[in-house]
Amino acid sequence: MIPRQPVCMCKYTNKVPIPAELFVLVDERKVDLCLYTYPLSAIICRKGIFYFEIRKVNPLIHIEQVTKRYPAKQREQEVIALQEITLQIEKGDIFGIVGYSGAGKSTLLRILNGLEKPTSGSIHVNGKDIAVLSDGELRLLRQKIGMIFQHYHLLWSRTVRENVAFPLEIAGKAKHEIEQRTEELLRRVGLWERRDAYPSELSGGQKQRVGIARALANDPFLLLCDEATSALDPETTTSILQLVKEINQEMGITVALITHEMSVVDAICNKVAVMETGSIVELGEVQQVFRDPQHEVTKRFTEGLGGGHSA
């Protein structure tokens, strides 16, 4: 959508939030404005109709030049888990991170919620630099970022319902609110009937559903999935992926997911980053990457999917 008479065009870096004066300018002077925010997109404002569309102004997550080194220990050499990673995740994305074991995928994900601190580089989540957050602020942020794991990491000592209640307890919610919310969540993931079971009594897929309900408890804006389907059989994988997709679409929760299976990316992601030894070797829209893989690793990953790929 291009305004008929663009009045001003300015180059603008996405590191700085859009100043409010610009909107005032649009409101009061009734100018048409096209603000180009490299490399993302444009803000388009139209007079008269009093309508403006802001797309992709600030990416939800912006990682710039992030490097993570694990210092050498007695026997082990220094590990460079991430090497100058730059990427953006936009609101609403289902962002796939693919790569072989040891490529640095988990480290990248853990950087997003501050479980790991980068050696250098900056991470902005929701426009905020997470490096400057205090411990308390970081914990509050984490309450708004759900995470699920390959091995679920549920509490054995708690029932299904108590597991889902845990993040709500952390957030200091009142008892009746916890009761109401856990019921809602367990009904949503289809496990209300098993609310009093212990995790050990559940199948893998059911455990992951509990993990998802738990991750959603505090209304996160972002869901991190670390190989969430890698321990599941194909059918269960499909149903879990379906659930993640619904969550993304219905609740507008952005998803970043790690996998070593391109079929998972194919099934639900719109963007994908391919990693090898700490670097992103390929990054882009899933369809684009699948149609025309550039890097050797990407080719190997996409091979198995066959040419008859449809998205």
Next chain:
Amino acid sequence: MLDQVDWVTVWQATLDTLQMVGISTLFTVLLGLPLGVLLVITNRGHLWENQVIHKSLAVVVNVFRGVPFIVLILLLFPLSTFLIGTSLGPTAATIPLTVAAAPFFARMVETALLEVDRGTLEAAHAMGANRFTIIRKVLLAESMPAMISGITVTCVSLIGYSAFAGIVGGGGLGDVALRVGFQSFNNEMLLVCSFILVAIVQVVQWIGDAISRKVDHR
């Protein structure tokens, strides 16, 4: 049969032993639990890494565990005199018993806590839990079965220790078994006292196992 047994003495001795063991188990847990938690969370890469505290605690625990119990009791009796004015009787005996058993229990707490899945801890971190919540609702809650087993083992050990402590002034079944039973050639008394000690151990073990099984949902 058993006509040489002075049941009044046996009954009193049983009560003394139960009192010694009960109180010292309670205080051992109260003292050893935080000690064990501290040992774990101050370790490298854990919740509250602090090498100075970790190393010093480890040394203290090891010293106390290295000294044979009977020697420790003898060394610690003056402490009872200092704290409660006497080194005689079951109450006085609980002090050396507790001091001797707490480091032992702390190590068991440490082992139990280390068995908690690292991934579960990470999940709690990812949910934004603070340290206190993680200790209480993840570390301690998740290690409950091992913790109960630890308390059981400690309690059983304390029953054994209490017999020693009884001999050097604490009273109780150990004392009666030695003085009335062994030294006065009253084999029946010796036997009855031993039997009651074994029975107490057995009951404690049963109860411990039952609770441990009940809280174990793995």
